Amino acid sequence: MNVTIKDVAQRAHVAPSTVSRVIADNPRISKETKERVFKAMEELGYYPNAIARSLASKMTYTIGLIMPRSAEDAFSNPFFPEVMRGISVVAHNEKYDLLISTSGNEEEEKQAVIDMVKGRRVDGIVLLCSRTTDELIPWLREEKFPFTVIGKPLDSKGVCWVDNDNIGASRLATNYLIKHGHREIAFISGSLEFVVSLDRLDGYKLALEENNIPFDKELVAQDEFSEDGGYNAMMRILKQKKPTAVVVTDDIMSFGVIRAAIDYGLKVPQDVSLIGFNNIPLSAYANPPLTTIDISTFDLGVKSAELLLKNIKNKDFVADHIIVPVKLIERKSCIKR
Incomplete structure (x- = not known):
């Protein structure tokens, strides 16, 4: 037998319209009345119809x-x-x-x-x-x-x-590499159609400027936010330059960057240091384990x-x-x- 609003109202000693208002979370209903209605609903095993709830409250939840x-x-x-x-x-x-x-x-x-x-x-x-x-x-x-x-x-x-603060985060990552003695630092990101990519590029440029390192567009590449995207971007850079370090704005892309370095005959980090972004769980198990910026996703x-x-x-x-x-x-x- 289906339990109805009338059954709940009878158990809680309120009008059926009050039960509807409780279901709609009407602020005019007292806390005491709401608790009594919810207790009756639980005792009777009553579950409000989602469509009826939406109609009553004008909310979809x-x-x-x-x-x-x-x-x-x-x-x-x-x-x-x-x-x-x-x-x-x-x-x-x-x-x-x-x-x-x-x-x-x-x-x-x-x-x-x-x-x-x-x-x-x-x-x-x-x-x-x-x-x-x-x-x-x-x-x-x-x-x-x-x-x-x-x-x-x-x-x-x-x-x-x-x-x-993506500008600050990228500046932090780039300065970390600079403090490790790197000056030929590449930058790999997703498409510049995304604001996050633009901001992180700005942070990278800012760190270079603060340390009197000239910006070199041949050390910068964008591609898809994927492992293959990271691989392709790194390969394009390696055909023109030989960076000693890379800022990669996504850990998944970093895995592709590592693969590209290996295919190019380079070792990470002996030949190329690398710092990623996001601190995904797999980054701790990469070879080598990935230094990264944890963005608290x-x-x-x-x-x-x-x-x-x-x-x-x-x-x-x-x-x-x-x-x-x-x-x-x-x-x-x-x-x-």
Whole structure:
């Protein structure tokens, strides 16, 4: 026999409409009444219908996650599962579900967001990256729809975002190599369409300038955020220059850089020192174990979800941002010259 709202109301000694308001988390219902209704629901084994709950509260209790690439590509890089783990912990604690959208290109990505917003399928959105030519951010801002970006947007006015100090982090990594006696330092990143790549390139240039080391564009290369991308970028550099060290803005790319160095007859770190980014679990087991910048990926997810939920729950919320600190993890991929 199915338990109904009327059964719960009778057990809790309240009106059925009060039960509906409790399910919708109406702030006008007292804490005592809510506890009595929830106790009755538990005793009777009553589970509110999600659709009815949404109709009552005008909320979906769902957060949309927008992946910047196809599921096959995105989940092959540990950054995305880890940042999603952080988001899911907060969502679970707040009794929110997650709706994940993957896409093959920016057009599909934008259409997915429009479908979520116009179809009222979610209460807010987390964009998992920030592009230099991003159409989603101005569109969401115009719609006045709650959203948070992981990555500082180029135009951050009126936008909630969470990020590291990527200029400072890259400066830290480059200075670490300089202090180890390196001056021929290469820089490998993902595409410069992503703001994170631009910021880390700026940090690299800043460290060179501060140490009176001329910038050499032949020591810089971009490719896909993948092991093959790192391999291809390093091979292009080695055909022109012979760096003694490399800053690589992604640990997965670093594995490809190591492979390229080996194929080129070089040893890491004896011939080429290397520092990566993200401190993914596999970096500790690389050969050699990878010195890297820990960007606290899990915390990026946690803070982005917390910021979004504040936005969802408070109509007068003022756009804010959070900087998550980084730290250098020293292992065995760098040596002094």
